Amino acid sequence: MEAVLPAKWAPLAAGVLAVVLIVVVALILRKVAHRLITQVVRRASSGTGGGLAGRLRGRQTVQPEGLDAVAAERRRQRAETIGSVLRPLASILILGTAGLTVLDRLSIPIAPLLTSIGIVGVAIGFGAQELVKDFIAGMFMLLEDQYGVGDVIDAGAAVGTVEAVTLRITRLRDADGRVWYVRNGTITRVGNESQGWSRATVDVPVAYTADVPAVRELLQRVAEEIWEDSAFRDIVIVEEPQVWGIEQISDTAVVFRISAKTIPSHQAEVARELRLRVKAALDREAITIAG
Amino acid sequence: MEAVLPAKWAPLAAGVLAVVLIVVVALILRKVAHRLITQVVRRASSGTGGGLAGRLRGRQTVQPEGLDAVAAERRRQRAETIGSVLRPLASILILGTAGLTVLDRLSIPIAPLLTSIGIVGVAIGFGAQELVKDFIAGMFMLLEDQYGVGDVIDAGAAVGTVEAVTLRITRLRDADGRVWYVRNGTITRVGNESQGWSRATVDVPVAYTADVPAVRELLQRVAEEIWEDSAFRDIVIVEEPQVWGIEQISDTAVVFRISAKTIPSHQAEVARELRLRVKAALDREAITIAG
């Protein structure tokens, strides 16, 4: 090069060359970073490996067969959602660095630019904490697969069926039809009612004068009947309901408790059925409910 | 240029040239930035593409036909509102940088200026966190289309009909006519009652001595009657109301629950109608309400 160009052009040529080089390297790095992100995220959310994701999730839910396709799709979506945030971040980091390096190489002063960016950056940075918090919380929720669309969850601020999960918010619909938008960063604990099983608990207050063993036996019979009922056994109830005995001797009644394990999210239905049957049985035997 | 001017003017001429150049570049950059913002915001809030906006919103509400024009207008307003904040921000960033670069190029010391700005900036910066938080929260609320003018929402601090949404605050009018100004940053979760459907829930406490199957049947008849009533069916009630059975055996009554899915925000009206009809039916059959 030194031979071809006159000496006075040499620095300029070198500068152009450097700039081109920087840009090319940056573009390649960006490509590599995107690919890396895609792979890592996919592996992390696939959960088959025993890697970070497995450790983050730390669970081996026994999932009914036939759900594999659903789970695979949910995995794919999770990977996509997380990647869609990490990729632009990587781009900004790499291209920003490249841009500043080019300006620096061309001897254009970057201090004023940095000052401007810095002031605006800090000003926004403080206010954006919550935003970043939401995104980080969302990313880990997805990686740990805490809940998915269709699950019934208790997010503290609202309880309902998940309709959508993004990195920033979770959208729920509660029992009254209200649609809730909850920021992920404000969810400190989540209760998922759609995993494994639920429990229906029915409290039956009877008068002090009632005959305890008789009531107990009667409740036991109700529990057995519902378990023998083919509309419930193994369909919504997964274990024979149990009579837990006297839960409380309050100042107005002796309270018995019946408990039944059900498939997820059907506990209310089973509890109502149990109450109906208990009431009918108590009426038949003329046992007075507390009063 | 070197030929035309005497040597001693050369630096000055170069300086003027540089300043002009900087100003021109800054103005062009600003124009480009504004356009970019307009496009990005419009696309983000149009929601037709599967881009960031779609991912942010993450929903495919089934909207009744005829609402397209309304939705389009709402989209346009959203884009306008967001753009009106981002554009001045870009201007300040670009023109500020240009200004500092010009001063620097003219060898005017900018350190004292930066110091002054810095001290005032930090002083205000701390206090302005809340402001930035409000704006960021407002921007995402708009992008995610959490609610719009006319929706009935529960914003935590207040419940009412949205009258206006700006980037900083949401204005509501509650049922008592009170107008609420709620800062967007203080809204951690929003419940929107105007999306899809609402549910009317009516609890009917009856005395312990009541005949459970009879009450149940009676409530079922009331549910069917209102569903057959052409003033309600498919007008405000969207599904046949259901009798959910015994919700609670409290220490004073056996509580039955009826539930009806209604069009959004008409649940109170339907619930009142149901109560009227249930009371009338119970009176007819001489069934005692709890007491």
Next chain:
Amino acid sequence: MEAVLPAKWAPLAAGVLAVVLIVVVALILRKVAHRLITQVVRRASSGTGGGLAGRLRGRQTVQPEGLDAVAAERRRQRAETIGSVLRPLASILILGTAGLTVLDRLSIPIAPLLTSIGIVGVAIGFGAQELVKDFIAGMFMLLEDQYGVGDVIDAGAAVGTVEAVTLRITRLRDADGRVWYVRNGTITRVGNESQGWSRATVDVPVAYTADVPAVRELLQRVAEEIWEDSAFRDIVIVEEPQVWGIEQISDTAVVFRISAKTIPSHQAEVARELRLRVKAALDREAITIAG
């Protein structure tokens, strides 16, 4: 100049010249800044343009005629209040910068000064966050015209009639005559009861044994009577009162609700009148109130 003075005086002369120049420029800049602030603030709070203010306020309240003068005066005061804070801020910024530049130009070391200011500044800065927060909140409240002197507002910490609004605090007088000073920054949401209309809501508990249709009809008659009363219709009540039906079947009563839209802040008065008339009507018909 070079001709007039001996060479050794030249730097001094140049220094004096520079200082004079800096001071003059600073004074001019300050003048310009003040004027700019006056104009921007006036326009922002006038609300006629569709500019930032309109977007910030985002509302088109239908205001009764005759209030134009009041509104104009309120606007003028708002502009004055905001300007009175922004102007000294601009002065400090511009004159501070000029002072530091002069010292720097005169080769007086400013590092120790900056250190002193910095340490005191940071020490105070942390503690002054709340102050700045109050001022920013106050400025936006004024710009958005959330409330003015004479409005009845619910500021969370206190409910009452606004007696004064400054940038830092809002002064209220509650119903018991207590004067409240509320820092603007602690007001996260404001409920203004003096805009548009208010609603009087009266709950009437009647015994379970009462005849529902009869009660309903009776309440309807009371509603009509008050609407026909020339002392109320269109004077304090702006719409015919409505009987909303059974609001609740509680464990002690069947609760009916009557609702009436009134002019702002007269809901309590109307509610009391309604209660008086309802009680009289029930007594006439010998319908037992819950008990």
Next chain:
Amino acid sequence: MEAVLPAKWAPLAAGVLAVVLIVVVALILRKVAHRLITQVVRRASSGTGGGLAGRLRGRQTVQPEGLDAVAAERRRQRAETIGSVLRPLASILILGTAGLTVLDRLSIPIAPLLTSIGIVGVAIGFGAQELVKDFIAGMFMLLEDQYGVGDVIDAGAAVGTVEAVTLRITRLRDADGRVWYVRNGTITRVGNESQGWSRATVDVPVAYTADVPAVRELLQRVAEEIWEDSAFRDIVIVEEPQVWGIEQISDTAVVFRISAKTIPSHQAEVARELRLRVKAALDREAITIAG
């Protein structure tokens, strides 16, 4: 000077001269600053000018005559209290800067000193935030004249009569004789019961069976009697008491409300007198109170 001393002493002489100059300038500046503070504070707290103080206070209380001397004394004390904090602050700032400049001029390295001060300063700075917050809050409370010694205030943490106001704390004595020290920075809102007027509110629950118009008339008579009583009219009661009608139809009673405007802090006394007279009147007419 150059003539008198040998050349080698020149720098030393210049140094001494510079140090003397710095010290003199600093002392003069300090004097000026103190005077300025005294004037500004006095003017700010005098409230006669329409300046910052007026804007901060934003009120024109109609004060009874004869209080001018008291108010003037209170103003003087306020000015003194604020000045006693601002003056040492200005001294530290000016003398500290002068000290550092002298050290710097004498080529004594100040970096280690600044490091030590910085580390200790930051360590303390974080913890002292609350202290600065208290002082700033106290300063504005005094400037805005929110309350003074002798006022009965509700400071949130405690309610009582103000016994002392300093910049850091407010000392109250509550009705039980407890002395409360409340940090000014923890007071987010203050309710002052000693400004203008107070309201005595008396609720009278009567049985459902009571004759509403008769009760109302009776209460009206009681209100008139107390207003005619020369021991109350214009002495403690400032307006004729009003019967507001039925405040609530609760599930146990029909509640009437009487309201009377009193001079500040005498509402409890008036309310007790009203209750005595109402009870006596009801007994005379044999109207049953709720039960």
Next chain:
Amino acid sequence: MEAVLPAKWAPLAAGVLAVVLIVVVALILRKVAHRLITQVVRRASSGTGGGLAGRLRGRQTVQPEGLDAVAAERRRQRAETIGSVLRPLASILILGTAGLTVLDRLSIPIAPLLTSIGIVGVAIGFGAQELVKDFIAGMFMLLEDQYGVGDVIDAGAAVGTVEAVTLRITRLRDADGRVWYVRNGTITRVGNESQGWSRATVDVPVAYTADVPAVRELLQRVAEEIWEDSAFRDIVIVEEPQVWGIEQISDTAVVFRISAKTIPSHQAEVARELRLRVKAALDREAITIAG
């Protein structure tokens, strides 16, 4: 010196001299600082001068004679406690600066040292905020003499008799014998029950049917009797007890209130005595207490 030593030793000698000088100056400064602290603290806590301490305390409690020795001892202890924290702080500041200056003078690089200290310092600094907060709060509490050993205080977290006050914590013993350690920084307001006087308040609920004037007279007699009792008058009760009249017409009773000013911390004892006498008096007159 230049004459005695060979030229090559000169810098070394100068270095040693400088180090010795620095150490000597530092030790003198430390001595001076300690003395200054002792004096300032003693004066501040003596409260005789009208200086900062007086302004901080802002009170002129009328203290019974004979307490002078106790108060003087308490003052001395306070001064000692505060000084014991400020003195080591001054030592660290002065000796640390001296150490760094010596290292710097000896051309030993101090940057790595500062880096290490800085990192550890910041790490601890954040966590130590609370500690500094406690110490600052404790120092002001002592300076303002908010409470001392033996006072009964309400510190929010606990109520009891002060057993010890250090800069970091206050130790209380509550009525149940529990010993409480409360961090001074967590005390936002303190209620001291041992200053001046306390008030005993006794509420007497009587049946609706009771004769109000008769009850009032009877309570008045009880109040006079206890005031005439030499075991109470001026011993524990400092003013004649007052009958305040009807405090409330609740839904179950008419509530009368008697109030008595007592010496500090004896209100419970007086209230119990009053209740005993009231009960006895009511029994004598056969007036039914509410029920």
Next chain:
Amino acid sequence: MEAVLPAKWAPLAAGVLAVVLIVVVALILRKVAHRLITQVVRRASSGTGGGLAGRLRGRQTVQPEGLDAVAAERRRQRAETIGSVLRPLASILILGTAGLTVLDRLSIPIAPLLTSIGIVGVAIGFGAQELVKDFIAGMFMLLEDQYGVGDVIDAGAAVGTVEAVTLRITRLRDADGRVWYVRNGTITRVGNESQGWSRATVDVPVAYTADVPAVRELLQRVAEEIWEDSAFRDIVIVEEPQVWGIEQISDTAVVFRISAKTIPSHQAEVARELRLRVKAALDREAITIAG
């Protein structure tokens, strides 16, 4: 080397050499660090040594024999979990430093890179605080062995059986089958119900008229009977149950309390059995329960 290569290649060769050296050293350091972490963590969580771990845990639970294998496995898992977080952290620290050193050695400007990283880093750093807090809390929970899979804990946000512990979250399943994800950093205190023993407490309210010594004796007999029952003694109950006497003389009953120490997590079962037996015994003796 100087001999083999022409002089102009020397710097390049030195550079390459330096880079290789840096990389090699970094890789070795990383290896060493990983090994060190593995060892330290294993030792820390083994708890056999009296080192930091012992001091952190500070407990010597008497564990039933046969649990050694379980405990060893739990220890191994804990060590693995902690190591899996510390190792990548060490890698990033060492390799990042190496990378920057290489760039610096090759005279590639790293300032722009640092700027970019810094801005992104701070932006994320603020938001990631919570994340780091969770990880630190998790690490110490594991080191201190506060709970493990299978324990029943009260984590404040939720109570249930631990299903998984990761560094960021703890997964519980509550009694109703709900699965809770609780962030470790939000757990300020943990109550573990599965260590050592639990206590069943049964309150028995009896009527005022009951004969206290008789009731006491009867309860004592019930306590003895259950202790003699081979299904409970030493199986679930670990000490003879005690009758604690009258716990409260409330306004409706005299409340007796029986207490029984059980094996962990079986207190509810024992309490129910006790209630059944007490009720039966009271019925036999015809002692009335409160009412």
Next chain:
Amino acid sequence: MEAVLPAKWAPLAAGVLAVVLIVVVALILRKVAHRLITQVVRRASSGTGGGLAGRLRGRQTVQPEGLDAVAAERRRQRAETIGSVLRPLASILILGTAGLTVLDRLSIPIAPLLTSIGIVGVAIGFGAQELVKDFIAGMFMLLEDQYGVGDVIDAGAAVGTVEAVTLRITRLRDADGRVWYVRNGTITRVGNESQGWSRATVDVPVAYTADVPAVRELLQRVAEEIWEDSAFRDIVIVEEPQVWGIEQISDTAVVFRISAKTIPSHQAEVARELRLRVKAALDREAITIAG
């Protein structure tokens, strides 16, 4: 040295020498620091001197004889616990500084290393605040000897017997057998029930119709009897129990209170015994308890 080695080796030799010197000095300093820490901590926690520890603890508990050995052991453990944290901290500080100085001396660039450490450090620093807070709180708790193993304390989050105290957490076991881990930094106040004495308080509600002097006398007799009982006097009760008179005239009863000072942590036992005896005495005299 200059004579032995060729000139070109001199700098290297000097470097090696410097490094050796630095390492040696660092090791000596570390040794000294460790010893200093051991001494200071031991003295601080021994509490015999009147130094910082005495001032921090600020108490002179009268401890029963025989506890000296226990106290000495507790002191030794405290010193050990605190030292085990301070020693590694000192090591890190001294060795870290030495390491950086060595690198600097060898002209190895340390800026990249500092950058890496700084970024990781700040990232972790924010999250580790809570950790440092816990440790500082724990250290002061130990120094002030607020509680020890075996004490019954109220830590806010949990109440129970202390089982272990480490610098980060306190382990308690509550009455139900639950083991609580409470982070020291979250404990803002501690109530220790095991120091000096406890008080048993028994409230006895008697009917309105009861004869007050008779009840009082009867309670007095019960108090005397238990004091005469050799199983209680001076064994668990340390002062003759007192009858405090009528604590409250509530709307359902006249409540008497008996109070007894007991040895620490035996108040519940004494209260139960008192209730038993009071109930028996009331039964004997046929005085009706409230109802």
